Amino acid sequence: MxxxxxxxxxxxxxxxxxxxxxxxxxxxxxxxxxxxxxxxxxxxxxxxxxxxxxxxxxxxxxxxxxxxxxxxxxxxxxxxxxxxxASRSMRERHLHSRLHIATALRRGDVQGESVRVLSVPCGIARDLVGGANDAGLGTPWPVAHARLIGMDLDPEALALSRSLAGRDGTFEFIEGDALDASSYPRELDLVVSTGFGEFLDDDDLTRFYAACLSALKPGGRFVTSGMSRSKLADRLLRELAELHTRYRDAEALRAALGKAGFTDIVVHSDRYGLQSLATAVRPAGTP
Ligand SMILES: C[S@@+](CC[C@H](N)C(=O)[O-])C[C@H]1O[C@@H](n2cnc3c(N)ncnc32)[C@H](O)[C@@H]1O
Known part of the structure; x- marks a missing residue:
């Protein structure tokens, strides 16, 4: 209990x-x-x-x-x-993560280096599985060099992710609290996160980003997003589903990433103007 x-x-x-x-x-x-x-x-x-x-x-x-x-x-x-x-725009954040996963995997494959990627919280880890498929298009999938890890608090999400990924040994799904830095795997090249920061207040968001930062290798990349308000979707979600989202524009996202210690922060808006899509880097020399 x-x-x-x-x-x-x-x-x-x-x-x-x-x-x-x-x-x-x-x-x-x-x-x-x-x-x-x-x-x-x-x-x-x-x-x-x-x-x-x-x-x-x-x-x-x-x-x-x-x-x-x-x-x-x-x-x-x-x-x-x-x-x-609002829905099309949410799909953009998913594609943003997938693009960065595929790019990291292809780069690792070309350079013959291993690549460790975490999706947190992964929910149903379609970003990892989709990114891996995108990277493998037309070539034998570079299994030997990749470790794709999904972490979530909910065992059901992890079980669904395992069945989506199939029997491929490249994937690993672990139960862990995204707000607890000690739950994270270490020495990651890429961490992606969608659909979580939108439910956190500013203090928890900084804590979460700091946990992601400490799990990355120096030079490792963090990919995430923030949502702006769409009047119609917000009304529907608030009144009919009691879904209360913390909206953050590009500036707020940039500030939160900077506060957690990230550098090289790039934030751009998706084509619907509703998602801010961000990348940031863990600088060398962070403890
Ligand atoms: C809206 S889903 C988003 C998941 C996925 N990244 C996506 O974009 O579909 C949010 C996920 O956060 C997980 N979650 C909520 N609080 C968590 C926590 N403290 N640590 C880890 N996972 C958590 C839930 O179990 C759920 O799978």
Whole structure:
């Protein structure tokens, strides 16, 4: 029991507090949102968002971009939600991580050097598996030189990641707390993180970034993102799913990375203007 309480206290992405969202809407006099709530529940994406706000399944559904839902209308609504700029923009952060993973793996392959990559928290580690596939396109996959590690607090996410990765010995999935620097594997070349910082306050974000920094080799790279507010998506997520996101623009992200000790910070906006996509480097000589 202690373990469950310990885990629950460190889960940073479940922001829903009401036992029943419809009851809360009525209590707050927002009964006019009830039909929207009932309709939205036919979409797989919206239902997952409402039942488990901020879950790895919610993020993965957006990255996979395959609509699913009940009674036809649910499928259509799901396709509509997936086409919103906010969803397309979340996919951009996933592609940003994948691109850096593939680039690091290709570079390691060309230089004949081993490459150690961590995705934290990995959720369903589609970034690692996708990045590995992207790097291996057209050539035999350079298994011998790569170690792709996913870390998450949730054993279910780790089991789903293992089955996505298949029997490939290149991958390793470990249970660990992203806010505890001692949980991390060391001597990493690349750390990627999406969908976590958005649930952390500024102090925890600095702690998290500092843990990522200390797990990297000097010269190692950190790849992450921050989200800006999309009015429509924010309203839907707040009212219907109680998903409360910490929005941070490029400047805020740059400041947080700098505070944790990173240098060579580059932040650019995705094409929808909703995600800030960042890379940063662990300088030589950091303790
Ligand atoms: C929204 S998902 C994002 C996962 C993935 N990076 C992505 O972009 O899909 C957030 C993940 O954070 C994990 N998580 C929450 N708090 C954590 C913590 N303190 N340490 C490790 N994992 C945590 C959850 O189990 C979940 O898998």
């Amino acid at each position: 202690t373990t469950i309480a310990w885990r629950t206290s460190r889960r940073k992405n479940f922001t829903r507090t009401s036992a029943s969202i419809p009851r809360r809407l009525v209590r707050e006099g927002k009964w006019y949102l009830l039909p929207a709530y009932a309709l939205a529940r036919t979409s797989d994406l919206a239902r997952e968002g409402m039942e488990n706000s901020g879950s790895f399944r919610f993020a993965d559904h957006i990255y996979r971009a395959k609509p699913g839902g009940r009674y036809g209308i649910g499928w259509l609504l799901d396709a509509l939600f997936l086409a919103l700029p």
